[in-house]
Amino acid sequence: MANIRAEPPSRPSDEAVAALVADLERRIRGEVRFRTEDQALYSTDASNYRQVPIGVVIPCDEEDAVEAVACCREHGVPILPRGCGTSLSGETCNVAVVLDFSKYHNRVLDIDYENKRARVQSGTIFDDLRGEVERNGLTVAFDTSTHAYATIGGMVGNNSCGVHSVLAEKMGAGSGRTEDNIHELEVLTYDGLRLKVGPTPEDELERIIREGGRRGEIYGRLKALRDKYADLIRERYPQIPRRVSGYSLPQLLPEHGFNVARALVGTEGTCVTVLDATVGLVESPPARVMLVLGYPDVYATGDHVPEVRASGPVGLEAIDARLIENMRRKGLHTKDLDLLPEGGGWLLAEFGGENQEEAEAQARELMDALGKGSHPPSMRLITSPEEQTAIWHIRESGLGATAFVPGREDNWPGWEDSAVPPERVGEYLRDLKALFDRYDYSASLYGHFGQGCIHCRINFDVRTSEGVAKWRSFMDDAADLVVRYGGSFSGEHGDGQARAALLPKLFGEELVNAFREFKAIWDPEGRMNPGKVVDPYPITAHLQAGPDYRPPKLDTHFAYPEDEGSFARAISRCVGVGKCRMRGGQVMCPSFMATREEEHTTRGRAHSLFEMLHGGPIKDGWKSEEVHEALDLCLACKGCKSDCPINVDMATYKAEFMAHYYEGRRRPVHMYSMGLIYWWARAASRMPGTANFFTRTEPFAAILKRVGGIATERQMPAFASPTLTTWFRRRSSQDGVPGGRRVLLWPDTFTNYLTPEPGKAAVEVLEAAGYRVEIPPRPLCCGRPLYAIGMLDRAKKLWRQTLDHLRPAIREGVPLVGVEPSCVAAFRDELVNLSPDDEDARTLSNQTFLLSEFLREEGFEPPRLERRALVHYHCNHHAIMGKEAENEVLDALGLDHRDLNAGCCGMAGPFGFEADHYDVSIKCGERVLLPAVRRADPDALVIANGFSCREQIAQCTGRQAVHLAEVLRMAMNGDAA
Template sequence: MTHTFHGNSEREDDSVKHVVVLNENAHTHVKNSNVHSVPMTSMVVDVEALERDLRQQVRGEVRFDEGSRGLYTTDASNYRQVPIGVVIPKDKDDVVATVATCRAYNVPVLARGGGTSLAGQCCNVAVVIDMSKYMNGIIEMDAERRRARVQPGIILDHLRQAAEEHHLTFGPDPATHNHCTLGGMIGNNSCGTHALMAGKTSDNIDELEILTYDGLRMRVGKTSDEELERIIGEGGRRGEIYARLKALRDTYADLIRERYPDIPRRVSGFNLDELLPENGFNVAGALVGSESTCAVVLEATTRLVESPPVRTLVVLGYADIYSGCDRIPELLKHHPIGLEGFDDGLISDMRKKGMHPDEIALFPEGRGWLLVEFGGQDKEDAGKQARALVDELRGKEHAPDIKVYADPADQQKIWSVREAALGVTALVPGEKARWAGWEDSAVPPDKLGDYLRDLRKLLDSYQYSASFYGHFGQGCLHTRIDFDLDTHEGIQKFRAFINDAADLVVRYGGSLSGEHGDGQARAEFTTKMFGNELIDAFREFKSIWDPAWKLNPGKMVNAYRVDENLRQGTNYQPLPVRTHFQFPDDGGSFASATLRCVGVGKCRRTEGGTMCPSFMVTREEKDTTRGRARLLFEMLQGDPVTRGWRNDKVKEALDLCLACKGCKGDCPVNVDMATYKAEFLSHYYQGRLRPLTGYSMGLIYWWARLASLMPGLVNFVTHAPVLSGIAKTMGGFAPQRRIPTFAPQTFKQWFQRRGTRNQGGPQVILWPDTFNNYLKPETAMAAVEVLEAAGHQVIVPQRSLCCGRPLYDYGFLDQAKHLLRQILDTLGPQIEAGIPVVALEPSCAAVFRDELKNLFPHDENAKRLSQQTFLLSEFLEQKSKDYQLPRLSQQAVVHGHCHHKAIMKMKDEEAVLSRLGLDFQVLDSGCCGMAGAFGFEKDHYDISIKAGERVLLPAVRKADKDTIIIADGFSCREQIEQTTDRKALHLAEVLQMALRQQQQKISGDYPERQYKRELHSREAQAVPARRGTVLLGAGIMGAIAILAWRLLSQRRLAVKLTK
């Protein structure tokens, strides 16, 4: 059953004229796929009418625009199909109305959760129902019965967190646990690490409320013989379904028992075994794993299991992964609650990407590792189980290297390595991209070692490369393989390999899928595993529930071939574009950069890490890194997203990107959306006016230079009650924001009068960024004092220079490149001499460490400057390690700047704070929400505040008043100062404070205020004298405003200000 979708993509209103739905056994033909369409009778559907009717019937959101359709073209698989439209329901009634309306138009439906499926289950030519935004709550938690009633869009970790309050948990926990939805887990029959303890999702569902395509709404679960006969006797559609299911069971019962592999991880095929008498005719269990092909889940009642409160983790290092897997049966005798493994290929991939170095250092020696976890009621209980295993292993010949971890923090570090495997192995520097396709096979655990050996031989015979990892305690293997999915020969080879791999796993008595499901990736080959008769039973099972074959058609049964609907394929020809950034890590190709995203969906986390702050607020797919990358990919495809760089839907998706670079650090494939956004905006605004904020804040470097001529006058005009409002309106500022105050004396003016010291000492260039030069010079002054105390001669460039960071936010890339070229030319001799550069503003350091190399990949001085640039903490740790830092006995709360966390990491910052003697807490606060100019903008104010209120601002308000608040980013400090009663300090200021306090704690509340008072008493006395020229200041600012407006209207401002 397949569908062909035709849309008029050139229409200005982004609407679609019609859809052609082919009859049974046809294949969908979409752009960039290797599909052979079967000519069949077709039916034309008026999509505009469908959309109109859905809007009338649904209270939630109905989206048929090209951008929304582009967002849902794929999942985490190799496949791509353009949906007809998207519905985001508010509640069950919306889902019922959506299905009813689609049924009236004979249109397919696909219910979807987090969109992280790896086999193509979550993409189809259908109306997609996204449950994740609104239908994500817990309806009831019954701790006594160990049950929870939940909506299908709930994120697994949210359910687990609620259950943990009662010392319970939902057992299955895939690596995507912090962003996958329970509805998606039900669709795939997901498992995870602790399925060893609790079983698959099908083992943990008590009851489902479901909706069929023909409109039947009912609850299903286990069914006694008496209840079964009663339901059948009542007749109706429900009775018909149960009668046919009973007949299906009776017909195929013996064959099911014979052909279904008796292994822990059989996920391929429908769960017809759940209908057997010995399994209680469990209709809910039979529907779990049906991948939205039989019914839509409206609600689930889950079973909860006891969560061992204390864990001990035993890490075993073997000579290779094969010998480690040979030992799995004896390890299982000790009844661990988790048993995972991976080979040295995974560790090698991480090292090449510079990921998890501290975590990897915790592992024992070896080239293959097993993680064996024990749970207990207390530390002694869990430790005793672990010691029993360790004692037994150490008494054997060829014992593995062993490390035991009882500290939860260390355990989390170990698990972070395992959980990162999926994304890490996808894209490794210097190697071919690796793809899903044969990433989820499973065999009996006692045969896993031999299976891996034979699979490695098969991979070698095809000249494929892959790392091995997975849930080895249950015989489930995950891997990504460097298939060529672009050329005809490569795709033929890919298909041949999947065929041979399916034969191999069947010979071992295994399953094609151990938890990811069949979808499109494996369904074609399930006949090898089950035989023709059971495949007929699968067709019948599908028909019982969905006689029209309109629920997620072409998946699991009567499926598309493995080489159809490929996201790339032989016809993949992205639009050729010329870019400012050179994308050296992507072969110089922006198209290749958009392919980095493999759909893992880590950017859909609602808490933890930095990526993606806007999604954490809006819960919109378009506000994820994945969604934005997908739209850029579709933009280069030209269908359904049209008009290339001028597309407003792409612009809209990028609008709430805070350019925090959280994705550069958090995303396992290092998608750099901040760079993609800057590139897109540079083309989008070509020949167009930018918004007011683009000129008021994007060009802050030049405005600051002008303001420094009369800072007192400028400050009066921008802060006087009436004039301030005018200034904010003209600049596009949010009226709730305070415009930052310009300092009466710039840092460079101060330094020029003061002069350099420590002549003859090792030289260091202190970078005078715009913010710490014109607005907060005290930060740079403090840094001078600290660096000189460490014995260095501080040098400050005499020429006015800027890295151009604010320009990137508005796509001023020509101007940004011009400023960087100035820096390379001006500082050329110092760069070549190897003099280090200390940057105080993390975003400026990130330009030199990241964007500079991307814009000038072949410039040797650009490479040198990138390598010679340090944050203050990095410099003190790496270049002044012998300097004895002063001590400061104080408590502190630390917020890391997004660019700091993404590019430089916080390790050195924390090391310096520890050497200072501070008792500090580094907040897992993500982005502060200010993000440079973002939070000052009128249209972004609400998102900015919500992002800050998620973690950072409440933590600052909660901190004791004698606690120091540390934030190195200027915008972070502004957000804190403008929304709380506290002022945050830069690390340089904290170090200066320590130097002056001489190991004494600052007594009293608000230590930053005392520090600032002592530091700036003279400046405070000078302020009244500067306010005597109010009218002159207003006149000057008015003249500047008129001049600016004229320049804006003539589109010459950016050019003139760069000269």
């Protein structure tokens, strides 16, 4: 059969797509998504590339996937199997029907502990499998930095590796690539053959060929290809641990057992669709320690890889000083960076043993050996599990730390994972640096040095024609450099579109033709992820932010000072790393955790906004219904502001979009009933008894909730009598501290009109600490409820009122203390973003504190309160102020406290009260927070500073949470009741 280089198929007509959709909807039980918003979500990955897909299918099981592929085949459209879509090489975006296996097809099917194997569906999250087997002393070796959300199928497609690949070597499981740890795959070909593949003894191979049929044909042609190219394969393939570039044809050689499964690993969806995988497991040393070695520079770390590697670590990574400086500039892991010893480049050597003593002995033996050298490194042995985790988080944050660094040019992937022999890392790094200098490029250098894999993002100019031409020239020279070192263009991320055109330099034209033949054996019609790896699109084609991308210059409400004043640049912050797909352990994307929808990740929303600016497939700009839908379930929690490694701020982008979307339009009624709570509360405070009667007594309450778009399941909070400000003015003249230092307490809307007790407690605590507490001279509001719904003109008016009335105190340097985290966050974040040129706004932002921050800053020592406590942090508190000050105050109290790390409570201001959002609100709360509160000991305190958090807890568990101020007052009163 001739191997013809066919042009990738063109996009089908609208009529053809409509017929395909109708057929898919009739034949499969999963989800068929061909709307423009679905295309926008999957148009790019974590690479430089953008290709709008034909549509998306989310199969619910293997049979669904088989039927979906059959349907696509009958309509002649290409397909692209996809996991979590974090490819850096462009292999997970294409003009194809995307088969997304991450939502449903994600179960661990079987674990064979005796034979150290596990069978999983292709959409299984890596950490789900690892978490299961770690309980029995085993692990999976190919743990990429995206292990918390990467799918096994995607890792098979990419031939992924990770920080513990050297552990696999130590345990005799090959080099630690996915390829070395796969025993069997169940795959589906484009022409409908479903088969299990794995190692194939010669007698079985001959039997399969004799049996004929499509399976026999495939095996017969694979054998012929092997025999034809065997000598060339042995000669040309780099003999290094991290060869990921090219197809894994060596696995077909007799010495490797004609392992068809492993030959298909790393084919990037260009040959088959993986349905399930049988994965090898390795022993996991239960005790770990980390030895951090500091060298003068990163090149010296490379020089010392062989001697450190020879000591038998289970992990051997490296980071350089530029990466650490980037983290300091971005405020990433700043406290943890002090764990590093002196140096300009560091090796992170992890040792494992059956117990702590054994692991430490290995590390100390290396320390002794290194200490006897002529120029020993600085060394720090880290035994604390928490500190070891902190160091790994620094290393795993490498991608985020190298993208969008303040004061530096933008960095891009493209040459981000080259690999060379481990013993030559130092030499290679120096030559790579010389190449950077020749092109006037710069980059942080880090990665899996123990296996010779170097990570970096480089300040390529991909936005201009001249810059793109320069980048393309660099790629040729960088490829030549790697070939001279006997290395691989890719040591973990694959070729995709970014490096596939360079493969002839590495393998020669004859072996590249063998790749073409290999693909044709599996995919004779060329419909599997076309244009990637084999007969690839040009490296510089289909650039997401290339010379042809000219976003409109938009007038915006926010100033975006960190993004050169550009909304378009702010949106492009998202580089697709996918951390927003984590299902726990962070605040970011609570609605994704509840729905598991890509649309509700920070990444998905950023992609929708990018496509809005691009003008295709989303074409209606600020009035786009697709973007409105994507943003509707954003809780504006601001978790992404801190949890996203690129500091994407979706809450701000949502507020901006909503302001323009509703300009000239009538808003949904809940935006008026909840968004204008400041004005409603002020009015209700004049007759709180009457207001409470109508909002909390049936049938009036039910009628008001229906009219106001509020969930009927919710109980409306009671208006307080007296308000905080009324209480304060009645008692301040007689109970205040006349001679103390002035401090201004912010009576936010929620505290003032609904729950004054935290405010009263804050006053008493501050006065007990010796301060003279004041409040603003008139009712004021930061406008917090207005942001998520985009009432930004009103919010700006409120800020002007606040600045006008607080100006004397601002200029006198009087600190402002708040008790509601969301309002303090508004002072610290939105205020400056909306008023970037107002010096008083900047000053006020800098002198606004949470109660815990202020008390820590002032060195306040509270009385002891020896109680147990569960602590839930408001999302804005976590994102903008951080937890450190709060934890220090809790420690000073003597509380035995535990952070629930529950993410968003789900109430999120008005969000959880809105009828359309009630179900998602409850799902968010029930994920961690509400069950933990229900299980809590009745004598334990439940501490939650946020009004909405306390309201969600009270309404869903009947438990009353308390504010830190109330806990401090309790301690001062000697009252542990």
